[in-house]
Amino acid sequence: MEYEGKKGVRFAVWAPNAQAVAVAGDFNGWDGSKHQMKRLKDSSIWVLFIPDLAPGELYKYEITGPSSNTFFKADPYAFYSEVRPKTASVIYDPGTYQWQDRKWMSHKAKSDPYHEPMLIYEMHFGSWKKKANGDFYTYREMADELVPYIAGHGYTHIELMPMMEHPFDRSWGYQITGFYAPTSRYGKPEDFMYFIDKCHQNGLGVILDWVPVHFCKDAHGLGRFDGTPLFEPADPDMAERPIWGTYNFDFQKPEIFSFLISNAIFWIDVYHIDGFRVDAVSSLIYLNHDRGDEKKLTNQYGGDVNLEAVEFIKKLNEAVFKMFPHALMIAEEATSWPLVTAPVYAGGLGFNYKWNMGWVHDVLTYMQTPEEKRPDAHDLLTFSMYYAFSENYVLPFSHDELVYGKKSLLNKMPGDFPQKFANLRLLYAYFMTHPGKKLLFMGSEFGQFDEWKDLTQLDWMLLDFETHRTFFQFTKALNAFYQNTRSLWRLDHDPEGFEWIDPNNRRQSIIIFMRRGKRKGDYCIVLCNFSKIKYDKFRIGVPSFGKYIEIFNTDDERFGGSGLLNKEAIQVDKEPFHNQPYSMEISIPPLSALIFKKQSKKRQRGGKK
Template sequence: MLTIENEPQLSPNDVDLYLFHEGTLHEGYKVFGAHYTQIGDTGGFRFTVWAPNACAVSIVGDFNDWEAGKHKMNPVKQSGVWTTFIQGIGVAERYKYAIETPSGAIVLKADPYAFYAETRPNTASLTCRLDRYEWHDAKWMRQREKIDDYHRPMAIYECHLGSWKKAENDRLMTYRELADELVNYVFENGFTHIELMPIMEHPYDRSWGYQITGYFAPTSRFGSPDDFKYFVDTCHRRGIGVILDWTPAHFCRDSHGLGKFDGTPLYEPCDPKLADRPQWGTYNFDFSKNEVVSFLISNARFWMDVYHVEGFRIDAVSSMIHLNHNNDLPFELKNKYGGYENLEAIDFIKKLNEAVYAKFPSALMIAEEATDYPMVTGPTDKGGLGFNFKWNMGWVHDILQYMRFNPFERRDHHNLITFSMLYAYSENFILSFSHDELVYGKRSLLNKMPGDEWQRFANLRVLYGYFMTHPGKKLLFMGSEFAQFDEWKDLEQLDWNLFDFPMHHAFHNYAVALNHFYQKTSCLWRLDHEQEGFEWIDADNADQSVISFIRKGKRKGDYCLVICNFTPNVYQNFKLGVPANGNYLELFNSDSEAFGGSGQCNRESIESVDEPFHNQAHHLKLTIPPLGMSILMKETKKRKTMTAYDQI
């Protein structure tokens, strides 16, 4: 937060204006919006806004009975920027911009750079100071700069704050209540990060935050900006990273928001064909305007600078880079060369990632991109978009399609569980069982599984087992860790009463144990994005619907064997090729009784046989559990006492 002392700058300087119009004012939140300013003994707020087509702009609020023209703003050097300073205004004062449009109408607009807003359904911006919170995460912030996210575990808990859990009388929990309860829950469940569905200010609860009016304001539904800082601070003190969903593709049309901000299309394109997003009832951002680029890049840097977040999952990237992605219009859009790419959006994305990494080299910039657009996670200087991770939506689609089949039909669809390895290293992937898979009649993960109750839970356990051992980082939507039966109900809290049912309680034991095992087992994540980290043992056993593979770490001998059985058959004396001679221990088995399974486990050390099999020099004979996943490693003195069965 920019606080001006002694000789305050009451309007943007020439450098600010030049960079803003060039699209490179990457910290515009220090220039635009409402900033507390001290002049001598008198304090007040400086207001600055971009409205190039306005005939006049003034500040209205409770302090002047919402009378337009009473506190007029001054144009700054024909730049389209307006500014003024009002003495005596305190914190939490309601205000808007009264903008006289070219047609002579007066429109009241919330501040695009407002740091705080009224609680819906009210729509005014609130004056705010962001320089008063005392952070306690200095150690985390120092360590964060040294983190190599590509070579460390990443298990993300995706969360919608409004429906994770409710307080008494169905009240929304506050940021501080969530900090005390949610953060501890995430830590104890073995997750490394929380990903929050958008918490930027938005008018409609059921947009889930994806249609924003206040890009710089954490929603007041859950408390104040300082309360949200406390939430992030608490995450960091528990060793949990914070990722925000962010929507630079489009914004909502509510009259107090960005749409036709000065009476003309400003943040959106002038051409209605390019501005309208009929599928969502929103406006697209106009990435050809440098001022919009400055606004959005500033917004990304703002959340990392002021709120210390680790990064973003950028929503709807496909709709940004492809002009006709999910296009409901009765015609095709083309760029100036006759192609179908949004050239300005692609250029913006590259500039965004470069600007973020320039200030925050360890930032997480994660793309939700659903097409085969190349080099999404490639560096910009080599033609890539510059993200460092991408959701692997192809894997999610294929594996869920496979799991819906009756287990004895799966042999005919075996390629659905093996195809992903043909492209697993084309991008830096995150495997994501997100909210998108659990709404609009798609059913919960448990309810997608076939069979009776036992088989459904067993299917879900083997699915999670493959999920956690397949190359790529991990994301799981809230409630899935205890096998929520109903699909996500965004107006209600999760079905916490399911913990009273033995199978759900046992499944939660499984998910927690698997998360902790994953974090402790370096070969499951050390080479996630390098081909040397994976080797098939047998990818072709369609008849038995069994796959087996090796996950490898950086050090010699750091590897584990993974076997997944997608049928309810138990296979005794199953031959499995192994790369080295010795004794092997089963360290994890999804069929353990403690997880709700049938107990078909290999509890004793298994000695290898010195005969080649599966193109390996040796083999084992072991029991393969029904609808189960097993992880084995070579026996060492340490590993004799580290099996998951003794740690539940």
Template sequence: MLTVENERQLSPNDVDLYLFHEGTLFEGYKVFGAHYEHVDNEDGFRFTVWAPNARSVSVVGDFNDWDAGKHKMKPVKQSGVWTSFIEGIGVEERYKFAIETASGSVVLKSDPYAFYAETRPNTASLTCRIDGYKWHDSKWMRQRDKKDEYHRPMVIYECHLGSWKKKEDGKLLTYRELADELVDYAFENGFTHIELMPIMEHPYDRSWGYQITGYFAPTSRFGSPQDFMYFVDTCHKRGIGVILDWTPAHFCRDTHGLGKFDGTPLYEPCDPKLADRPQWGTYNFDFSKNEVVSFLISNARYWMDVYHVEGFRIDAVSSMIYLNHNNDLPFDLKNKYGGYENLEAIDFIKKLNEAVFIEFPSALMIAEEATDFPMVSKPTDAGGLGFNYKWNMGWVHDILRYMSLEPSERRYHHNLITFSMLYAYSENFILSFSHDELVYGKRSLLNKMPGDEWQRFASLRVLYGFFMTHPGKKLLFMGSEFAQFDEWKDLEQLDWKLLDFPMHHAFHDYAVAFNHFYQETSCLWRLDHEEEGFEWIDADNSNQSIISFIRKGKRKGDYCVIVCNFTPNVYHHFKLGVPASGPYLEMFNSDAETFGGTGQCNRKSVESIDEPFHNHPYCVETTIPPLGISILMKETKKRKTMKAYDQV
């Protein structure tokens, strides 16, 4: 951990400089930026910045009336790095770097490594000490390193802090207030992790944090760095992991940020064709510069070291590995071999993952990657990119397209719900109903469903059930757990009043019950990434738009039989192959009245029939609910009292 008691010289030494220019200074946050020091019996802050093409650099702030002539920084051995110690500066002092460019003009820049920043619309960096917080998550941290996330349940709650909930006067909740409300809510609703849309400092609310100016500063919109530590600490005390959205692909062009930092393209490529990202109005990072690689990898390790987060969902990976992905330039970019891959970005990604996992073996490194680039979630020594998870965006696209069809049309598009199993084990997948699917006119999950109110809610229940039982970990965007009616409105809080309406309340009960049932049912997650964890019973029943399959756990006999019906027809005495004889108990049924359904449930156990069917030695006859999912498990005394729809 970073503390002043480390007794290390914070100004760059020869080793620091060598590693920085080599692209291997993975703890650059201990060297660059503004650090408290006690020098010659004087307290103050040492400032260090990389600006290789500057004529001169000064630290300016309220403490010197923003006069660039008062605190000039010294160049360090012609390394392009500048440093200075200023005595008498306290915490939360505003500062910037005044950089004299080669042309003689002076630009004011925020500190790229600042730990804290002014609240927008102000743009100065703030001096800060991040070593004083007393953590209470030592037990969590010890256990985290022993956890095998691949074989554990994972239901992630994706959240935008600015619009999850607001105060009565419309102001934002603070990190500490969110710790009191959001963390309990996530725990009680059966989520294992909270994923935060980027909380790194950013100037524009409606960029949602994806266009960053302060990569090392938790946004001051919600409080101080210590307040954010409290939020993470509270999550850990409640058994909730924290994942941050992270954007190493590009950064915003605001004049106080990284763009043309020393008067020249520094963090971005020198070639404008490679630097510009027209679609987003941003600059790409230049992964060919070792100093940029050191900056970004240091940033990833910083959040895990200083703030104890579990890992990252890395945004826009496809835009990193392909030169022309999401690029509106009127021509194609090519690498030195004539291909379309960004070779430097691919090398960076591999190096990033290696550097993170060597220090944090239990880290979650999740790629939002939308193409069929191979081996994204495979180790680098096996030829992969080194992530340990990838969003399954193909499954999300297919299932949402399928569910938007009228039930009578679904029989003609049956492959949309079965195709995913042809590639389900090619990567370690997370199924993600994220914010990307619920904005810009795409409508909420509920509003994607066709039909009247009952059909839409029933379709949403079977969709959620298929989502929770399909192989792969899970991610759900906030509000979807109570069937938010409108698509996400980033300037407003979620429509919490919908919980006053019976159908929304019932759906919320359903989602919460399913989340808890999922966590308690090991066969739904124990072998998520191994082929022996899944077996089709019948994948070909397109005429009735019904699929049936088995999810298996590690232990013999640990399995459940799952049937999904994507039409409003009810089927009694529906014959279904099962692997073993004996009574089967329906443990979950989305059509239970308590969930807003019609009550077409199997209240009594279903006895197997000694007759081969569906390539299984036995079969059962069961009721299949309309637009519903039914989950059967072998009956035991314990399970008789555990029916999920009887627990609400």
């Protein structure tokens, strides 16, 4: 900024219990006595303007605590940091980048995510792909390498595991020291802006994992910032998050509300982020969720709810949507807390999406069940429809399901090698046709066989094998089919968008349902056969008379299947079945999903498709 006719840098920091605060850096030999800050009158804020400083200078705050001990802290609001293991903050101006995403921003302002396709590619930036010597790809290199790959495979959004500055690689970014700084591991802030810009120019939205529940205890970070518990509660039991070895934020302080809500708005405003997946919401709203010890904390009424954190969540969502009505605020919330995606004024938490972790648990438990035992687990397939429209859901096959010891999606499937792939094609088709938006973790698109290993890149060599190349082409075709089939997403959050034809055929492990769009006659019929048995002349109920055509079949030879298709248009019989007025006979391959659509009258008369 410019102050009294001089250009320089203004520093400000919250340290209510400090005896003294100074700015130390390369420019003063790390001697804070040369740049002592002044405490604003009747305030907890210390400020100082230093003339002639420019971007690139290193600095920290030299703080003298209430016990007269002096220590250095990184700036909680730093825009940039040294590359780990170094810990100094770096002066940086984030407002100089020239954005080229006006078309995307204009499109987003007119978009309606609830009635549009949403297919999210979740990834860990540092382990998607690495250089031959083990180095990370930079933000700019990933913009050229990753963005065309994801856009070309049919995804609508990319979700990045936390990109804020963090000291330890293997925390995957979930234990943060620099909430306002993109990690310097992969380049400078303008390089991260370039990456986001390239995503937008290629039609990809960008979602960041965001972690307001806790922070790490590293000496240069937020912990005991002014020599006392400041960002964390004074009560050590309330401050500690034993399972992670971190500190919780103290939501009884309005300054914490300001720090975190400002942070969310900062990323959307300055970095053009399209939204957040808010991490560990259950750990925010419940005092004892994921504590990892035997202590039981209670609120002032003796309950388990963190009342102040709930109030924070509501104020966060109100503030974000007031400024950015088209933002995505996605809750990772694993309990039965009601109205997570209802507006605050209607008694909700105010998110617009929630991960459906119950569905993921049930369906993966079912899919790992050997085929001959699936009739006894049939309810795991159908139970989700009792609550599918109670929230706006995202169905997440996320990194949480694929980390060490949990196996990849492919390796969770039972059977021999061909059966594993058949089961996985079937699972993906059910995933794509079930109500809710979609999220898939990196590597799952080509059938990664091992679980995710954060120290190495994905197993790209698998694409040298025909089976994995074929599966890669299957997921690309399925993604395109999903985007082009309006009935699969137009009424994702409306009960009118789904109808069971037969949910009860546990004996044969078959379910049949309809997905409907908004327009009359816009629907498709989905049949999933979770058994290893082939069926000929299998009768299913249909809602209208005419001819139906098969528009997708996971058993297609081009996807690695046996090629048992319903190639010809199928004439409907005037025979009621499955509580439908008409029915038709089809062939069903084992371990397959089939999707049918009524043939248009023009097509039946010989017109062009």
